[in-house]
Amino acid sequence: MSILSFFNRRTSAPVARDRLQILLAHERAMVGQNDLVGVLREEILAVIAKHVQVEPEHVRVKMERGDAISTLEVEVDIPAQAKVRIALSA
Amino acid sequence: MAKVLVVTSGKGGVGKTTSTAALGAALAQSGQSVVVVDFDVGLRNLDLVMGAERRVVYDLINVTQGDAKLSQALIRDKRLDTLHLLPASQTRDKDALTEEGVAKVMEELRAKFDWVICDSPAGIERGAWLAMRHADVAVVVTNPEVSSVRDSDRIIGLLDSKTLKAERGERMEKHLLLTRYDTGRAERGEMLKVDDVLEILSIPLLGIIPESEEVLRASNLGTPVTLSNPASTPARAYSDAAKRLNGESITMMVPQNRRSLFGKLFGRKAA
Ligand SMILES: Nc1ncnc2c1ncn2[C@@H]1O[C@H](COP(=O)(O)OP(=O)(O)O)[C@@H](O)[C@H]1O
Ligand SMILES: [Mg+2]
Numbered sequence: 001m002s003i004l005s006f007f008n009r010r011t012s013a014p015v016a017r018d019r020l021q022i023l024l025a026h027e028r029a030m031v032g033q034n035d036l037v038g039v040l041r042e043e044i045l046a047v048i049a050k051h052v053q054v055e056p057e058h059v060r061v062k063m064e065r066g067d068a069i070s071t072l073e074v075e076v077d078i079p080a081q082a083k084v085r086i087a088l089s090a
Numbered sequence: 091m092a093k094v095l096v097v098t099s100g101k102g103g104v105g106k107t108t109s110t111a112a113l114g115a116a117l118a119q120s121g122q123s124v125v126v127v128d129f130d131v132g133l134r135n136l137d138l139v140m141g142a143e144r145r146v147v148y149d150l151i152n153v154t155q156g157d158a159k160l161s162q163a164l165i166r167d168k169r170l171d172t173l174h175l176l177p178a179s180q181t182r183d184k185d186a187l188t189e190e191g192v193a194k195v196m197e198e199l200r201a202k203f204d205w206v207i208c209d210s211p212a213g214i215e216r217g218a219w220l221a222m223r224h225a226d227v228a229v230v231v232t233n234p235e236v237s238s239v240r241d242s243d244r245i246i247g248l249l250d251s252k253t254l255k256a257e258r259g260e261r262m263e264k265h266l267l268l269t270r271y272d273t274g275r276a277e278r279g280e281m282l283k284v285d286d287v288l289e290i291l292s293i294p295l296l297g298i299i300p301e302s303e304e305v306l307r308a309s310n311l312g313t314p315v316t317l318s319n320p321a322s323t324p325a326r327a328y329s330d331a332a333k334r335l336n337g338e339s340i341t342m343m344v345p346q347n348r349r350s351l352f353g354k355l356f357g358r359k360a361a
Contacts, residue, residue: 011279016236017286024243024290031247 037063044074052078092200095207095335096225097267098249100241102212104233105269108305108315110209111139112325113229115314116332118173122204125164128178129221130211131187137177140167141312149179154191160198169317174203187220196224214244222253227263227335229296233270234282242266242291265296267331272301273346284344297331299324300345 041061048054058077063070097110107130114126127150128136137143142165148158153176160176167173176199179186199206210221222228228249232242249262256262268287275281288295299305304322308315316325316332323345330340 013276013279013282013286016282017290020236020239020290024240027240027243028247031244 037061040072048076054078092203093205093226094196094200094224095205095227095229096210096222096249097207097229097231098210098218098222098245099231099238100212100214100218100245101233101238104231104238105267105299105305106212106231107135107139107209108309109229109231109267109269109299109328110136110207111314112308112316112328113332113335114205114207115167115170115173116316116329117205117207117335118167118170119316119329120332120336121172122336123172123174123202124205124207125174125176125199125203126207126209127176127199128209129187129217130209131178131182131184131217132180133211134178134180136209137165137175138312139309140175140314142167142175142177143312146177149177149182150195151179151182151186151191153195154187160195160202169313184217187217189220189223192220192223214241214248218245219248219252222249225249225253225262226255227265229265229267229335230291230293231267231269232287232291234268234272234276234284234287236282239282239287239290246291246293264293265335266291266293267296267299269299270301271298271345273344295342296334297327298342298345299327299331 041059044061045054045056045059048059054076058079060073060075062073062075064073095113097106097113099106110126114124118124126136126140128134129150130136131151134149137146145165148163150163152158153160153163163176165175165177167175176195196206208221208225211217230242230245230249232238246264249264250256253262266288268284271284272281276283284295284298300323302322302324304319304324305315308318311318315322316328319325320329327343327345330343333340
């Protein structure tokens with residue numbers, strides 16, 4: 001071990017601080033987004049369920065973040081024999 | 091008017107239970123009526139730290155389920171008659187604690203005490219959520235160490251979104267309690283400094299509690315450190331923190347636990 005690395009070894013706290021700052025900036029953004037996707041998913045599911053009978057796990061909501069724009073992808077599997085309530089109530 | 095305070099952290103073993111007991115005793119010493127409530131179902135420890143483990147008859151779950159009256163479950167401290175403990179259940183399933191049950195008990199406690207201090211379990215699951223649910227004020231206990239700071243950040247996010255106060259659109263009052271702090275190691279760059287943690291978490295500082303063997307001694311004795319040795323550095327730091335919770339403005343002291351050369355050579359703290 002060189003003398004230099006002996007002294008450097010001790011000051012690991014600045015590294016810890018920098019790593020935390022980067023990580024938490026990322027995680028804070030993620031948490032907000034996860035919540036948004038969760039909320040959207042529930043509300044989309046509720047709207048669909050008013051008209052078509054679908055299982056909750058057949059509704060997938062995905063958010064992809066880009067630099068300029070983000071895209072929201074909604075994928076719903078509707079089984080062939082699903083009851084379409086619009087038809088019934090019309 | 092009662093204040094409900096949650097002592098929380100995300101991470102386990104950072105000093106929540108120790109801090110609940112020390113702050114509770116310090117607030118009770120100032121003449122206010124205080125109850126400390128253990129929310130750690132299945133892993134209760136507040137009874138031990140308070141030295142009341144042999145006096146537990148009924149617990150929080152018994153009260154929420156109507157098996158016991160609140161007055162039967164509350165344990166009055168032998169040293170300070172303004173201090174009370176509501177223990178957690180050690181044997182029951184965690185799911186036995188319900189949101190409605192907790193709401194009912196918290197309402198009763200609010201009517202009886204000046205301070206209701208909730209000792210949260212570790213984690214970010216239901217137990218931690220129930221402990222913070224009714225809080226007016228939160229004390230976020232953090233060690234100067236990466237995983238503790240990260241978990242505290244997560245808990246702060248939950249305090250701002252999942253509490254009744256947040257759901258009503260009100261601002262949750264949050265304070266940082268930095269515990270197990272070693273000034274020497276922070277100065278030498280081996281450990282995060284107070285300012286590093288404050289900058290990252292950006293909530294106001296309530297106190298800095300040094301790493302100290304007095305804390306261990308206090309828990310061995312079953313006496314909150316603010317009562318076992320009021321003159322010790324951790325006890326003074328906790329007492330100042332309690333005063334700040336009461337709205338007093340007290341100058342913040344960075345505890346000096348530097349060792350003298352003599353202490354270093356013989357591996358113990360200088361007197
Ligand atoms: N300031 C301190 N100095 C030394 N040991 C401490 C300090 N604070 C807590 N401890 C010890 O750390 C351990 C965990 O503390 P505890 O209060 O039970 O944490 P938590 O409730 O967050 O899990 C205990 O053994 C306790 O005595
Ligand atoms: Mg604990």
